[in-house]
Amino acid sequence: MxxxxxxxSRPPEPDGPRQVxxxxxxxxxxxxxxxxxxxxxxxxxxxxxxxxxxxxxxxxxxxxxxxxxxxxxxxxxxxxxxxxxxxxxxxxxxxxxxxxxxxxxxxxxxxxxxxxxxxxxxxxxxxxxxxxxxxxxxxxxxxxxxxxxxxxxxxxxxxxxxxxxxxxxxxxxxxxxxxxxxxxxxxxAPDATKPQPPDFTPMFTGLRAVLLECMQTYLTHRWVKSERDKGQIGDWKKMRHQGQTEFAALRNFLQAAEAARRTDLARFVLRTNAAVLQSDLTPVFWTGGLQGSGPQRLADRLETQRAALALPRQMEILETWQERARFVGYFDEDYQASQMWKADWEAANGDRVAARARAAVEMLEPLRGPVAGQPSIPGPAQGDENPEGSPG
Structure with missing residues (x-):
């Protein structure tokens, strides 16, 4: 309906074929x-x-x-x-x-x-x-x-x-x-220095929430295709813009979903990650199509590559939801909702997906810590407050 x-409009027309x-x-x-x-x-x-x-x-x-x-x-x-x-x-x-x-x-x-x-x-x-x-x-x-x-x-x-x-x-x-x-x-806007998504809070009540329920499968297919197509993007500026807008949209959406206690409407984020991360992936899956050496500054090149992984970077939020759900007791108000989220997480093999997402993201953070299979950058010994070569 x-x-x-x-x-x-004009006065009603007589019955018969409609003329326009x-x-x-x-x-x-x-x-x-x-x-x-x-x-x-x-x-x-x-x-x-x-x-x-x-x-x-x-x-x-x-x-x-x-x-x-x-x-x-x-x-x-x-x-x-x-x-x-x-x-x-x-x-x-x-x-x-x-x-x-x-x-x-x-x-x-x-x-x-x-x-x-x-x-x-x-x-x-x-x-x-x-x-x-x-x-x-x-x-x-x-x-x-x-x-x-x-x-x-x-x-x-x-x-x-x-x-x-x-x-x-x-x-x-x-x-x-x-x-x-x-x-x-x-x-x-392509020239926006910082993406500004709209307020997603109204999306989790009334008819908008019903529409989101209907669109979970559709959203999953859209985001899976977008992730797989990233490997064909050759322009560094375009990749950075797309990644930054995706990150801002997804992060704001997930925060609003958590505040509204409608984590079920974020299933498409979990399922998209599960569909993309069916095996261990390196950042090349997303950035392999970038042409040339990119921006002159190393920081700008790293930021573009981080932006390309906007979707797997959301797994850290979903993982916190899972950790919280594990500690919800039977008599707690959110027990049924937490059980449903745990079932969604298990169906998507969430622990493995989160580990693969974390590994891919960490490969772009060489100064933050060691990556599995790669040597770590040595640091000062414990208790050495002023290692040789550092400013006093």
């Missing part, structure tokens, strides 16, 4: 492209083409927009993982079943608001890569379903560099938590 705020104008036809094709039901090359061509905008659209076109939005998002969430018979926390207790079994209907109703339709109008009427119309939507004005739709739209269009440049300047995407979970390297 979906709800949308309709734009100004050229503008409405292009708008509907762009919408289908954004939700993955229309060829990407043709969709991007429409986005780069302007169509004369009418004063209003027909009621038939409005109905088609609402129908397409509702069905496409439901289909996406079902395929993304909502169909799975799984367990998630509800009132701090594991609840099993598919999403429509676990969650009452009124808590999983998808609601769209006016900014979605305004966005479709803007895409259809403007050459987005050359637009002079300052469209944007305030993040606080968006519903959770709006945020997910805009993230899917951003994902569909980000392959066009010109369009991406325009979109990433808008708060609708730059402050969208779903964009930062799916493609943080594109959601953040």
């Amino acid at each position: 979906t709800r949308t705020a309709p734009p100004p 104008s050229k503008f409405e036809f292009n708008l509907l094709r762009i919408l289908r492209f954004l939700v993955g039901h229309f060829p990407a090359d043709q969709g991007l061509q429409l986005v780069r083409t302007a169509t004369s905008k009418p004063d209003c659209i027909s009621s038939g076109a409005v109905d088609l927009v609402k129908d397409t939005l509702g069905k496409a998002l439901v289909l996406f969430l079902t395929r993304a993982g909502g169909w799975r018979n799984d367990k998630y926390l509800r009132n701090n207790a594991p609840t099993a079943g598919r999403v429509w079994d676990r969650i009452p209907l009124d808590e999983r109703t998808l609601e769209f608001s006016r900014p979605v339709l305004d966005f479709l109008f803007w895409l259809t009427a403007e050459k987005v890569h050359e637009t002079k119309l300052a469209w944007d939507a305030a993040p606080k004005a968006l519903t959770p379903t709006d945020e997910l739709f805009f993230a899917l739209a951003f994902d569909a269009m980000r392959s066009d560099p010109d369009v991406l440049t325009v979109l990433r300047r808008k708060d609708t995407f730059a402050q969208n938590p779903f964009c930062w979970l799916l493609m943080p390297q594109d959601a953040a």
Whole structure:
């Protein structure tokens, strides 16, 4: 079930085949492209083409927009993982079943608001890569379903560099938590000295939490592909930017999940690490495609390589969750939640995955301590406060 705020429309049309104008036809094709039901090359061509905008659209076109939005998002969430018979926390207790079994209907109703339709109008009427119309939507004005739709739209269009440049300047995407979970390297400005992810706290309550439950498998597949593709990145600056934005997004997300006591919504981080670290890996797995010797400063080269390992570096947080869960007693409030996390950890072979992640990260820290199989850097003997050659 979906709800949308309709734009100004013409009087109802008689029954029969729905007739739409050229503008409405292009708008509907762009919408289908954004939700993955229309060829990407043709969709991007429409986005780069302007169509004369009418004063209003027909009621038939409005109905088609609402129908397409509702069905496409439901289909996406079902395929993304909502169909799975799984367990998630509800009132701090594991609840099993598919999403429509676990969650009452009124808590999983998808609601769209006016900014979605305004966005479709803007895409259809403007050459987005050359637009002079300052469209944007305030993040606080968006519903959770709006945020997910805009993230899917951003994902569909980000392959066009010109369009991406325009979109990433808008708060609708730059402050969208779903964009930062799916493609943080594109959601953040490429020249940002320090990535600033949005506040992930609202993601763990209400409909946003339901959407995250449905998307765990989808997120896992996305991050696994991203990790395996890193070995093909040849540009040092691009690698550093991607790694830093990934680290900032994941670290903030995990901190918010811990504060909300919804560690089950961070399963995709654990499962992605488990899928990537099926064997002992060296940093070359992530950085093997980098071309040339890189930046002149050794510190910058090391920082780029550390950034490439943004995902395995999150295992230290997940490991602390596991250690804490081991000491939760039977009569403690979080006992059931801790048991579920321990089951997830065991299913992913978390101890082995954490050890492999730690070993890979330590290979990039030559001054922090010895790495297995490598000689350590000798230090001063115990009690020698002023070894020879050091300043007094």
